[in-house]
Amino acid sequence: MVEEKKGVKWIFLKFAHFGTLAIFAFFASLPFLWMLITTFKQDADLYNRANNPFIFNMAPTLSHIEYLFTETQFVQWLINTAFVGVLVVAITLVLAIPAGYSLVRLGGRWGEAIGIGIFLTYLIAPTILFIPMSRVVATVGLQDSLWSLVLVFPSFTIPFAIWLLMGFFKAIPPDLEEAAMIDGYSRFGAFIRMVLPISTSGILTVVIFSFTLVVQEYIYTLTFVTAASKYTVSVGVPTFLVHGDVYNWGGLMAGCLIASLPIAIVYNFFVDRFIGGLTMGAVKG
Amino acid sequence: MAKVETQGLEKYFGEVKAVDGVDIASREGEFLVLLGPSGCGKTTLLRMIAGLEKPSAGDILIGGEAVTHLPPRARGVAMVFQSYALYPHMTIYKNIAFPLKAVSMPKDDIDRKVRWAASMFGIERLLRRKPRELSGGERQRVALARALVREPNVFLLDEPLSNLDAKLRTSAREELHRFQKDVEITTIYVTHDQIEAMGMGDRIAVMNQGKVHQLGSPKEVYSDPSDTFVAGFLGSPPMNLIKTEDRIIGFRPECFLPRELLGGSGDLESFTVEVSRVEDLGSDRLVYGRLEKRFGHHQVVANLPTSFTHYSIETGGTYDFAVPRKDVKFFDVESGLRAEPIPL
Amino acid sequence: MDSLQEHGGKSVINRGGRLSFFFDNEKFLGPIMIAPAVIYVLALVGYPLILAFAYSLSDITVGSVDYNFVGLSTFRSIIEEPEFRIALKNTILFTFVSMAIVVVLAKILALLLVKDFKGKFFVRALILMPYVAPISLGVIGWLWMLDSIYSPINWLLQRTGLFGPDFWPMWLGTPGLAMASIITVHVWRMLPLAMIIMLAGLASIPKDIQDAALVDGAGYFRRLFQVTIPMMLPIMLVAVLFGIVFTATDIIIILVLTRGGPYDSTQVLVSQAFYIGIDAGDLAGGAATALFLFPLLLAVAILMLKIARRSEVT
Numbered sequence: 022m023v024e025e026k027k028g029v030k031w032i033f034l035k036f037a038h039f040g041t042l043a044i045f046a047f048f049a050s051l052p053f054l055w056m057l058i059t060t061f062k063q064d065a066d067l068y069n070r071a072n073n074p075f076i077f078n079m080a081p082t083l084s085h086i087e088y089l090f091t092e093t094q095f096v097q098w099l100i101n102t103a104f105v106g107v108l109v110v111a112i113t114l115v116l117a118i119p120a121g122y123s124l125v126r127l128g129g130r131w132g133e134a135i136g137i138g139i140f141l142t143y144l145i146a147p148t149i150l151f152i153p154m155s156r157v158v159a160t161v162g163l164q165d166s167l168w169s170l171v172l173v174f175p176s177f178t179i180p181f182a183i184w185l186l187m188g189f190f191k192a193i194p195p196d197l198e199e200a201a202m203i204d205g206y207s208r209f210g211a212f213i214r215m216v217l218p219i220s221t222s223g224i225l226t227v228v229i230f231s232f233t234l235v236v237q238e239y240i241y242t243l244t245f246v247t248a249a250s251k252y253t254v255s256v257g258v259p260t261f262l263v264h265g266d267v268y269n270w271g272g273l274m275a276g277c278l279i280a281s282l283p284i285a286i287v288y289n290f291f292v293d294r295f296i297g298g299l300t301m302g303a304v305k306g
Numbered sequence: 307m308a309k310v311e312t313q314g315l316e317k318y319f320g321e322v323k324a325v326d327g328v329d330i331a332s333r334e335g336e337f338l339v340l341l342g343p344s345g346c347g348k349t350t351l352l353r354m355i356a357g358l359e360k361p362s363a364g365d366i367l368i369g370g371e372a373v374t375h376l377p378p379r380a381r382g383v384a385m386v387f388q389s390y391a392l393y394p395h396m397t398i399y400k401n402i403a404f405p406l407k408a409v410s411m412p413k414d415d416i417d418r419k420v421r422w423a424a425s426m427f428g429i430e431r432l433l434r435r436k437p438r439e440l441s442g443g444e445r446q447r448v449a450l451a452r453a454l455v456r457e458p459n460v461f462l463l464d465e466p467l468s469n470l471d472a473k474l475r476t477s478a479r480e481e482l483h484r485f486q487k488d489v490e491i492t493t494i495y496v497t498h499d500q501i502e503a504m505g506m507g508d509r510i511a512v513m514n515q516g517k518v519h520q521l522g523s524p525k526e527v528y529s530d531p532s533d534t535f536v537a538g539f540l541g542s543p544p545m546n547l548i549k550t551e552d553r554i555i556g557f558r559p560e561c562f563l564p565r566e567l568l569g570g571s572g573d574l575e576s577f578t579v580e581v582s583r584v585e586d587l588g589s590d591r592l593v594y595g596r597l598e599k600r601f602g603h604h605q606v607v608a609n610l611p612t613s614f615t616h617y618s619i620e621t622g623g624t625y626d627f628a629v630p631r632k633d634v635k636f637f638d639v640e641s642g643l644r645a646e647p648i649p650l
Numbered sequence: 651m652d653s654l655q656e657h658g659g660k661s662v663i664n665r666g667g668r669l670s671f672f673f674d675n676e677k678f679l680g681p682i683m684i685a686p687a688v689i690y691v692l693a694l695v696g697y698p699l700i701l702a703f704a705y706s707l708s709d710i711t712v713g714s715v716d717y718n719f720v721g722l723s724t725f726r727s728i729i730e731e732p733e734f735r736i737a738l739k740n741t742i743l744f745t746f747v748s749m750a751i752v753v754v755l756a757k758i759l760a761l762l763l764v765k766d767f768k769g770k771f772f773v774r775a776l777i778l779m780p781y782v783a784p785i786s787l788g789v790i791g792w793l794w795m796l797d798s799i800y801s802p803i804n805w806l807l808q809r810t811g812l813f814g815p816d817f818w819p820m821w822l823g824t825p826g827l828a829m830a831s832i833i834t835v836h837v838w839r840m841l842p843l844a845m846i847i848m849l850a851g852l853a854s855i856p857k858d859i860q861d862a863a864l865v866d867g868a869g870y871f872r873r874l875f876q877v878t879i880p881m882m883l884p885i886m887l888v889a890v891l892f893g894i895v896f897t898a899t900d901i902i903i904i905l906v907l908t909r910g911g912p913y914d915s916t917q918v919l920v921s922q923a924f925y926i927g928i929d930a931g932d933l934a935g936g937a938a939t940a941l942f943l944f945p946l947l948l949a950v951a952i953l954m955l956k957i958a959r960r961s962e963v964t
Binding site: 038041042045046048049050051052053055056059067068070073074075115116117119120122123124127128129132135137139140141142143144145146147148149150151152153154155156157172173175176179180183207208209210233236237239240243244254255256258259270273274276277280281282284285288289292 | 673674675676679680681683684686687688690691694695697698699701702704705755758759762763773775776777778779780782783784785786787788789790791792794795799800802805806838841842846892895896899900901902905906920923924927928933936937940941943944947950951954955
C-alpha cells in the first residue's frame with residue numbers, strides 16, 4: 022500500500038515537473054513557432070479569420086521567402102550585418118585581448134580598479150548615450166554610414182569581451198607562462214606564443230558573443246543610419262518591411278526566422294562556456 | 307656549468323619577509339638542496355634565481371655574472387615546476403622543441419636536439435602524444451627533457467617529485483640523481499621532504515622564515531646541526547631537545563638507547579626514562595617516555611633498531627637509558643645556536 | 651653515453667633584441683597593453699556621457715548646435731510636462747513588475763532544470779531561444795501574435811471557451827493591456843538569461859552543504875529557503891541589479907511593439923528621449939530626459955561596489 026502511494030506521488034511529481042517545463046518551453050518558443058507557420062502560409066490562408074491559424078488550411082508556399090530575397094533589401098542587410106560584425110569583432114579582439122591579459126596578470130592593484138571600472142561601464146546603457154553619440158558620429162562625418170557602427174559598437178563589445186577574457190585568462194595556470202619565460206620568451210613573447218594558442222576556445226567564445234551583440238544592436242543603428250540600404254538586419258526588418266500600417270507578415274516572419282535561427286543555434290552551443298567565463302571573471306584571482 | 311651565488315638577497319611581500327638576507331653560493335656542478343617547511347621562503351628564493359620574482363634587495367650571480375636585473379630567459383637557467391607546467395595544447399615533441407624555437411634554431415638542429423633530450427630520459431615513444439595522455443612519471447621526464455634541451459648552466463627544480471606516488475618517487479629520485487651526476491649541471495632543488503634532500507643533495511641549505519640556518523653536506527646538517535631549528539627539523543622523529551638551565555641539550559633518538567645495550571662503550575650520559583608508550587614500526591621500535599625530575603620530566607623518544615628486539619620494554623616501566631657523550635649536542639638557551647659542551 | 655659536451659655544450663640563451671626592455675618589463679607592459687582599450691572606451695563611453703550632461707544644461711537642437719548654457723531650465727521644463735510624469739511612472743512600473751516576475755519564474759525554472767533528464771539539452775535550447783535570437787526580430791513575432799485582427803492567442807482562447815464569442819481584446823491598442831503585453835514580452839526575453847544565471851548560482855553551491863542539510867533532515871522547502879536561496883544571494887543580487895538597469899534602459903520592445911502608445915500609456919523615459927531627441931531633434935531635451943535614469947545607475951553602481959568589496963573580505 023505504502024509503495025503504491027509513493028508511486029502515485031512520484032508520477033504526479035514527474036508530471037508536474039515536465040508539465041511545467043513544457044509550458045515554459047512553449048511560452049519561450051511560441052513566437053518562433055509562429056514565425057515558422059506564417060513563413061510558409063499563403064496570404065489567403067493567413068488573412069482569413071475563419072481559418073485555424075495553427076494549421077495549414079491551404080498548401081504551404083515559398084512565395085514569402087522569394088519575396089524577401091527578391092523584392093526587399095534583406096540580403097543587403099545580412100551583408101551589412103556581417104560587414105559590421107567582422108570589423109567590430111576584429112577591433113574588439115585586438116584591443117580586448119591584451120587588455121584582459123594585462124588586467125589579470127600584470128595589473129596588480131590598479132588592475133583590479135580598472136577591472137571594476139570596466140565592469141561598471143556595462144551600466145551606462147546605449148539608451149543614455151545615443152543622443153550625444155549621434156552628434157559625435159556627425160562630427161567625425163560618419164552619419165548614415167556603416168562605418169559609424171564600426172566605430173561605435175566596440176564601445177560596448179570591448180568591456181564585455183575584456184570581462185569574459187579575464188575569466189578565461191585567470192583559468193590558465195601561471196606556471197605555464199613562467200615556464201615559457203624560462204624557456205626563452207619575454208613576458209610579451211609568452212603571451213603571444215603560449216597564452217594566445219592556449220586560449221583559442223575562450224577567444225572563439227568572445228568572437229561569437231561579440232558578433233551576437235552586434236547583430237542584436239538596435240538603438241545606435243536606428244539613430245545613426247537613415248538609408249534603407251545601410252541598415253543591419255535587426256533594424257532593417259522591423260523598419261522597412263512595414264508598408265504603412267499593412268505589414269507583409271509572411272515576408273516579415275520569413276526574415277525574422279532566417280536571421281534568428283543560425284545565430285540562435287551557434288549561440289546555444291557556447292552558452293555554457295559564456296557563463297563559465299563570466300563567473301570565472303567574477304572570482305577574485 | 308656555473309656557480310650560483312646570492313648576496314644579501316631579500317624579498318618582501320608587503321609586510322612579510324619571504325626571504326630575509328640569504329647569502330649562499332653553490333659549487334660548480336653541485337646538487338644543492340633548499341630544504342625547509344612550507345612557507346620558509348625556499349620557493350621564493352628559487353623563483354628569484356630563475357628571474358620570476360624581483361628581489362627587494364641583494365644580488366644574484368650566475369657564473370660570476372650579476373643577473374639580478376636580467377629577465378628569466380637571459381639567465382641560462384632551466385626550471386622544472388612542481389606542476390611540470392607542460393604546455394597542454396602541444397605534443398611532447400613540441401613541448402621539448404619550444405625553448406629551441408625561442409632562439410630560432412634551424413629545424414634540423416631542433417629535431418636532433420629534441421631526439422637527444424628525449425633519449426636521455428627514454429621517452430622517444432611519447433613524442434607524438436599530448437601531456438594529458440601521460441602518467442605522472444612520464445610527465446616528470448618530459449619536463450626534465452624540456453629543461454635539458456636548452457643545455458642550461460643551471461637547473462632549478464621546484465619539488466618535482468611531489469606529484470608522484472610514493473613508490474614511483476623512490477625510483478625517480480634515484481634516476482634524477484644519476485642524471486644530474488651524468489650531466490654535471492649545477493642543480494638547485496627545492497623540497498620539504500628531508501629524505502629527498504638527504505638522498506640526493508651534495509649539500510643542503512636548511513631554511514626557515516626566510517633565512518638559511520645551515521648549509522652543509524647531508525651528514526653535517528644531520529649530525530652536526532648548527533642550531534635547534536635544524537636539529538628539530540631533520541630526522542624522523544627529530545632530535546630530542548631538552549631545555550636545562552644553562553643549555554639546550556640535544557641527542558638523536560637512535561643514539562638514545564637502553565644503558566645495558568650500549569655495554570661498556572666508553573663515555574656515556576645516563577638518563578632514567580619512564581616509558582609511556584611503545585610503537586613497533588617493524589624496522590624500528592619507538593619508545594616514548596619522560597625523563598627524571600632533574601630534566602623537568604621532559605618528553606623524549608628513543609629509536610631502537612629491530613636488532614634489539616630481544617630487549618623488552620613495557621609501558622609504565624622505568625628504565626636506564628644513555629647517550630654516548632660525543633652524540634650529545636649543546637645549544638644556547640637564548641639564541642638556539644650551538645654552544646660549548648658543559649658537564650651534565 | 652651521450653654527454654652534453656659532445657652536443658656543443660653552449661647553453662641556449664636568448665638575450666633578446668632592442669625591444670626586450672618593453673617586452674619584459676611588467677611595469678611598462680601592463681599599462682601599454684591595456685591603454686588602447688581604456689582610451690577607446692573612455693572616448694566612446696566617457697566622453698558621450700559628459701556630453702549628455704553638457705547637452706542637458708543647454709538649449710542645443712539638431713538645427714542649432716551652438717552651445718548656450720541654460721542651467722537647469724531644460725530639466726525644469728521637462729518635469730512640468732505631464733508626458734514626463736507618465737513616462738517616469740511607466741518606467742518604474744515596467745522595471746519593477748517585470749523584474750519581480752522574472753526573478754520568481756527564473757528561480758522556478760532553474761530548479762526544474764537543475765536535475766539531469768533525457769532531452770534536457772533540447773528543452774533548454776527551446777527555453778533559451780528568446781535570449782539567443784536577435785531581440786528585435788523575436789519581438790516582431792510577438793507583434794504578429796498580438797495583432798489586433800489575426801491574433802492566434804485570441805483565436806485559441808476563444809476556441810477553448812476562455813473568451814466569449816464577442817470578446818476579442820486589442821492587446822497593444824488598449825492602455826492597460828498594452829503595458830501588460832510589454833511586460834509579458836520583456837519577461838519572455840529576460841527569463842532565459844536569468845535562468846542561466848540562477849543555474850550557475852545553483853551549481854556553485856558546494857554539494858556537501860546540500861548533503862549536510864539533507865542528512866540533518868531538512869525538507870525540500872527548508873533546504874530551498876534556508877540553504878539554497880541564502881547561498882545564491884550574492885550572485886542573484888548582482889543579476890537583479892543588472893536586470894533593473896537593463897530593463898529601465900531598454901527601448902527595443904517598446905519601439906517595436908507600441909512606439910509608446912496608446913496615449914503614451916507605454917511611454918518610458920528612454921523611448922520618450924528617443925522621440926524628443928532624435929525624431930523631434932531637441933538634443934537638449936532628449937539628453938536631459940534620458941539622464942533622469944542616471945541616479946538609478948549611480949545607485950546600482952554603488953551597491954555593486956559594496957557587494958564586490960564585501961565578497962573580497964570573505
